Amino acid sequence: MGIAALGLYSQAIILFAALALFTSFIMLAQARMMPLIFTFAWQGLLLAVVSVLTAIASKHPELYVSAALTFTLKVVLIPWLLYRLSIKLNMQYDAEAIEHPTLLLLGGVALVIFSYFVAQSIIHLSGLATRNTIAVSIAIELLGMLLMCVRKSAVAQVIGFMSMESGIFFAAVVSTYGMPLIVELGVAFDILVAAILFGVFFFHLKDSFGSLNVGQFNRLSEANQPMPLRDAAGEPSPGDPS
Amino acid sequence: MDRELTAWALALAQALLFIAAAPLLAGWLQRVKCHMQNRDAPAVWQPYRNLAKLLRKQMLLAENASWLFRAVPYIVFGAVLLAAAVVPLFAVHLPSAAIADMIVLVAFFALARFFTALAGLDIGTAFGGMGASREMMVAALAEPAMLMAVFTLSMTASTTNLSVATAYMLQAGLVLRPSFLFALLALAMVAVAETSRVPVDNPATHLELTMLHEAMILEYGGRHLALIEWASQIKLMIYSVLIIDFFFPWGIATDFSAMALAVGVIAVTAKLMLLAVVLVVWETVLAKMRLFRVPQFLGFALMLSLLAMLTHVVLETG
């Protein structure tokens, strides 16, 4: 079904879905911490808007609840938590060096094509007008995972994780008009707890490593510790950006 | 037959109007920019005066200039003229659009650029080579981004004919297409790069740090320079009209009645004036980028156009 044949609400849903995908790409390429957090908040906002639009278009009032939940969690609470944390840990001006940014973006594009390919086989199971956005939701999820795979900073990891969750939530909204409310509440609670746990974690990481670079985590392993004495002295290893 | 003749006559009139109005757009742009930056503004007619002055001047040629150097201004002007002839300015369904489609249009610009770059190398100065080298680098990134954006539009309208595509956008009415949003952004970024505006290039300076386009045409003077300047003004206008045709076509004449044509002319004038204001704001708030930031800028445009294409295929069809 071509887009011109759809109603205005469905068109708007598709538009915002595309914008959410766009924010995923922005996050992939964004090296600085603060803009990364803000972009994540923007993505949350777009998802909340999509939920509201879907609620109006499909007359599923319970979707308003998930929209409100998304808004409080992903636009206000989690970004605020991360923001506070970054300021407290004095890393609001941090920027990590992204290796091969072009290659990364091309990989992102390849992932979008791949998710389209994957979604083709399930797309006709859904009869909804917005079913084409399933591919986008899968893509957001995969891009979140890609973000986690390639970035070093722990904040980016958290953002990637949350973004993955956003993708799943988005898939639920557009393919079946949302999960059962209880599931959604549970997931939301999980996410919140995860965010707080990550926060606590960060403090300890910063304490024991002096950085939030997850590339350094292999130093935790006792099996192949190269120079335990030097590390214990708290000397930052070369190549550590922070 | 009679109708066909009218159509061709209108097409010719449109092309001539296009060429004649291009300096006016540049003058308007300059004026708005001066106002925005609290400077005394020249009259909007100033570009015409400059062109007339240059056309009258005696030619100076560098010692080493070959025949190619003297032929380039005409080739550049001819290519841009052809490009202007096929873009619908105030009316669609004109037969001239069949001469060249969107891809050929991009190729006309490439032709003009190719010869300008060669002219830059012809004298054998360091600046000329520098300009040619940089311009070709920028073009190598801008051209695929532009074509990709254009492909998105042409796949939506299932045509690459400019007139037919514009007519399609017009009758489709308002459809919220994400692909168009991305394509518009990409096209705008490419247009900025290709017409040598801030932040990619600054046409007002002659410093080796900032010159791109200007470095290639440093050695030109007299009527050669007039033709090249005029061509670049037409080029700016073509990009603006393209953006208007694809994304805001409302008002353009679909039949050849005097009323419709008048509305078409007024609509396009108003839209061009508005677009110029947007461009001025953009140029005023942004600073010129370092040369090696330009690839990132254009890479972003390329990514946007890729995304436009993908969202078109993924979300808007099937």
Place this chain on the structure above:
Amino acid sequence: MSATFGTPLLFAYAAVLCTLLSGAVSLLAVRSRPGFLHFGSFFFLFFSGAASIAAGGWTLLAKLTVTDHFALGLPWLDWHLRIDPLSGFFLVLLGTLAVAISLYGPSYTREFARGPAAQPLPPLGVFTALFVLGMQLMLLADDALVFMIFWEMMSLCGYFLVVYQHQHAANRQAAFLYLLLAHVGALVILLSFGVLAAFGGGLTFDQMRAAKLTPLWATLSFACAFLGFGTKAGMVPLHVWLPDAHPVAPSHISAMMSGAMIKMGIYGIVRVSFDLIGDVRWEWGMVVLIIGTASSLLGVLYALMQHDLKRLLAYHSVENIGIILMGLGMSMIFLGSGHKMLGTLGLVAALYHTINHALFKGLLFLGAGAVLYRTHERDLDHMGGLIHRMPVTAFLFLLGSVAISALPPFNGFVSEWLTFQTALQAPALENGLLRTMMPIAAALLALTGALAAACFVKAFGIAFLGKPRTRRVARAREVPVGMLGGMGLLATLCLLLGVFPTTVIEAMGPITQLLVHEALPSATAQGWLWLTPVSPQVASYSAPFVVAAMVVVFGLGYLFLKRGTAPARRVYAWDCGFGQLTQRMQYTSTAFSQPIRRVFGGVWKIEERVDTLASAGLIPRVTNLNYSLHTYDWSWLKCYVPIGRMVLAAANKIGFIQTGNIHTYLKFSFVTLLVFLWIVS
């Protein structure tokens, strides 16, 4: 035999005969009588080319397919020959180049007759003739045996031509690499024919066409053919021999190799997959499209880093073969998914680009040869300012550069435009993956085109424009008329094929009719002025209009702007007032491509070194600065070097049987004989 009278085959035989005569005459061209080569050999080659064109043109225009056979070769297998529109098309291509080099050659080969670069002349003439003969008869072949015999003849003679100036070690090395890959390719082609012959029950192409292959075997046969012919065509990553071999051959041979020989690979791919196997599958198309895209992009990126003019042109051959393969791949995708009309469009685009590339690449290699002939320079960084010394050569080279950069109104643009149009029909496909991939491939083609333009701004601008960088170049003169004639012929054809595409497409109708039983009537439906590949509503292009508009602009400029003004005054170059420029301050080719080198960093392996010598003292003063830059081909480092290492290691492992003792060898043979006899019994 009598059946051949009154058919195009007669001309084809005449062409073969002339080629043989050309070879025979050049045997007489000993040192004291070089005229036999300059005038005898090339004289016959000219008629051979003309007869080829006549044979091919007749076949195309009359839509004929004529077969013939001779009782030669194996007792149970006659030689089958056949001329049909496809082979006719390639005969025209080959003939055109043969005519061009026979005009160009007499003057160019003078260099080998005397002076410091003197070489024995007979081999050059004989192997050129046999090289052309191989291609001619290969195109006429109608069974696998004849095909392979003449394929090998072409490859082998190519080797002798590459190694013609064998005094340089680099030439010998390049030729060896060429020979090696040519034979690997030939082996794989043989496998493909083997599969087809096994299913068809015989070696003639008719039997192969009738073969009913299972999809798996068909795919296997296609894969072998694609690999084998692709090696000859120079697709990535099997292209490594090409940039080494083409530049070191004499320039008219380079033109022949780049213009005609690698096209024989394309001929093979088309012949085997569209004609012999028959029903193509879209999966094949996808592979061809991906490899084509990679070839075109990598080819042009590597070309940009070259400063040897002929090597640069050789890498552009890789790029253009990629573009041809993209057209073929899209054609296969459309045909495989049941869109016959669009498949035909892709095929036409590919074949159109094939002949275009032959023309402009031939022209450019001849132009590079002209520069080499007068200046003995291949390095761009030593040239400059040649437009003043060799104006006609410069003009013709410029036309070739515009054509290869895919700029209107020349021929390269038309075929790329057709390829774009094919790609834009992707929404017709059902498969979503293909629908996304094709426009992306088209965008990469756009990138390729823009980079090619950058590369030819560099090649033409550094070599011909500016000021001369060395004294030898400053003293160059225009080349003789014959050489200009050869180049002029190709340049004219470049323009004609660009301005009258509808005529060309109409003439190619019989080919697509033969291969996919479909012509492209829509392309020419609007008359010769308008090219409309799908329909006038979808896309149209009018090259005659473009040319007319250009002429009008020049005319008006001359009439209104030039008249009445004072004549131009020559002054010192302004250059922002810095003044005192020397030719050393110009951009070199390395400098020109530096921004692109920086943007596309990881594509090459780059070794850049700056060595400075500073004098001792309180404030060290730099007295000597040495900059060196090497770019390496990743496919060489990542594919071939490891294979070479593995082969060496394996050779070392089994080296122990090489004792050097004659008795041991005899024992080996004896044991082998016994084992074989045992197996056979």
